[in-house]
Amino acid sequence: MSIHEVFMPALSSTMTEGKIVSWVKSPGDKVEKGETVVVVESDKADMDVETFYEGFLAHITVEAGETAPVGSAIAFIAETEAEIEQAKSLANSGGAAASATSSPEPIPVTATAATPALASQNGSNHKEGRLVASPRARKLAKELKVDLTTLQGSGPYGRIVAEDVEALSNKGKQPAPAPVAPPAPVPTSAPSAPPATRTPAPAPVVAAVPGQTVPLTTFQNAVVRNMVATISVPVFRVGYTITTDGLDKLYKQIKSKGVTMTALLAKAVAVTLQKHPLLNASYSDQGIVYHSDINISVAVAMDDGGLITPVLQNADAVDIYSLSRTWKSLVERARAKQLQPQEYNSGTFTLSNLGMFGVDKFDAILPPGQGSILAIGASRPQVVATPDGLFGVRQQMQVNITSDHRIIYGAHAAAFLQDLAKLIETNPQSLTM
Numbered sequence: 001m002s003i004h005e006v007f008m009p010a011l012s013s014t015m016t017e018g019k020i021v022s023w024v025k026s027p028g029d030k031v032e033k034g035e036t037v038v039v040v041e042s043d044k045a046d047m048d049v050e051t052f053y054e055g056f057l058a059h060i061t062v063e064a065g066e067t068a069p070v071g072s073a074i075a076f077i078a079e080t081e082a083e084i085e086q087a088k089s090l091a092n093s094g095g096a097a098a099s100a101t102s103s104p105e106p107i108p109v110t111a112t113a114a115t116p117a118l119a120s121q122n123g124s125n126h127k128e129g130r131l132v133a134s135p136r137a138r139k140l141a142k143e144l145k146v147d148l149t150t151l152q153g154s155g156p157y158g159r160i161v162a163e164d165v166e167a168l169s170n171k172g173k174q175p176a177p178a179p180v181a182p183p184a185p186v187p188t189s190a191p192s193a194p195p196a197t198r199t200p201a202p203a204p205v206v207a208a209v210p211g212q213t214v215p216l217t218t219f220q221n222a223v224v225r226n227m228v229a230t231i232s233v234p235v236f237r238v239g240y241t242i243t244t245d246g247l248d249k250l251y252k253q254i255k256s257k258g259v260t261m262t263a264l265l266a267k268a269v270a271v272t273l274q275k276h277p278l279l280n281a282s283y284s285d286q287g288i289v290y291h292s293d294i295n296i297s298v299a300v301a302m303d304d305g306g307l308i309t310p311v312l313q314n315a316d317a318v319d320i321y322s323l324s325r326t327w328k329s330l331v332e333r334a335r336a337k338q339l340q341p342q343e344y345n346s347g348t349f350t351l352s353n354l355g356m357f358g359v360d361k362f363d364a365i366l367p368p369g370q371g372s373i374l375a376i377g378a379s380r381p382q383v384v385a386t387p388d389g390l391f392g393v394r395q396q397m398q399v400n401i402t403s404d405h406r407i408i409y410g411a412h413a414a415a416f417l418q419d420l421a422k423l424i425e426t427n428p429q430s431l432t433m
Contacts, residue, residue, distance in 0.1 A: 006073065035051065229368045237400055242420070244397050267431045269351060297311050370404075377398040
């Protein structure tokens with residue numbers, strides 16, 4: 001008898017438990033080698049978990065919406081259909097009993113973010129001979145008996161999403177030839193659509209109810225762990241006022257080309273960090289770690305109340321237009337929980353911008369593993385004294401840097417902010433070069 005346990009995988013170095021987002025396969029379904037069987041929510045993203053073995057999904061022990069510790073059994077896979085009932089019996093008798101009775105081996109899995117790899121330029125939804133479709137699209141296609149191979153995906157890089165399946169289902173299982181007769185009158189009742197629960201939208205933040213305790217989401221728990229980890233780090237903060245008239249003018253000129261203010265600020269910080277490698281460094285027990293790349297993390301609030309920091313990698317070397325396109329893609333995939341781990345955990349310096357909410361100034365908490373984070377406030381018109389002794393109105397913003405005092409001192413942070421202000425105030429056009 002060959003029965004295997006499927007264990008909750010560790011999708012990141014900090015992950016202690018995972019939440020089942022959805023099961024792509026149902027009990028009794030055939031499982032092919034390399035096929036996605038379950039979608040698991042890690043600290044920052046939803047990950048497709050694939051199996052290296054063939055068999056039948058015999059029994060699910062952790063249902064969708066439930067959590068389980070890393071390394072615990074979440075399902076059983078039988079090698080043959082005849083062994084499904086035996087697998088169920090072993091599962092119901094407990095994992096320990098199953099291990100003692102049949103010595104099931106853990107089934108190796110590979111996990112990737114629930115987003116397609118780059119498809120070809122023609123938007124193909126096939127990758128190395130495999131169909132690229134979201135787990136929900138696969139499940140919905142099975143329920144509605146839709147052939148995924150007939151679909152052209154409308155998702156990122158041609159990926160088939162649930163809406164594509166619904167659209168084809170509402171038109172019929174297969175595209176029909178155009179009718180010769182005049183079109184029939186529009187029916188009074190629309191064709192029945194699949195239940196809304198089949199394609200759930202991202203969960204909004206649960207409204208607080210007096211007297212109710214709302215459990216933290218996986219994302220929120222990750223933020224808690226990170227913030228607690230920074231308590232032992234000695235930090236200091238330095239503030240600076242930067243005039244943004246030139247930057248604002250530049251932004252208005254190139255905004256129509258898809259450039260975002262976030263990308264401009266990230267680019268300005270990255271270019272300035274070239275002169276101040278210590279601000280891009282981090283502390284370790286062995287000494288100061290000087291990073292070879294300048295990767296700018298930018299804090300983004302999630303719809304479910306969590307926080308994630310997508311990373312603009314090599315922001316100093318990438319042109320502003322490509323940087324803006326990358327940022328747009330990162331934000332879209334972050335809010336859909338489709339980022340790859342390196343896209344949110346490889347930052348060397350962080351920006352936190354609350355200026356868009358009208359916040360004048362604030363202090364940011366230092367992220368684990370980094371040396372500095374810059375808090376950016378709103379740009380507002382201010383009455384200032386001009387060099388000729390008169391008064392004028394200038395757009396100004398307040399920035400505050402929080403740094404690890406074990407390796408970075410006040411003079412280092414002040415020099416960095418001084419050069420950042422000089423770049424933004426006197427030579428913002430250089431950011432487009």
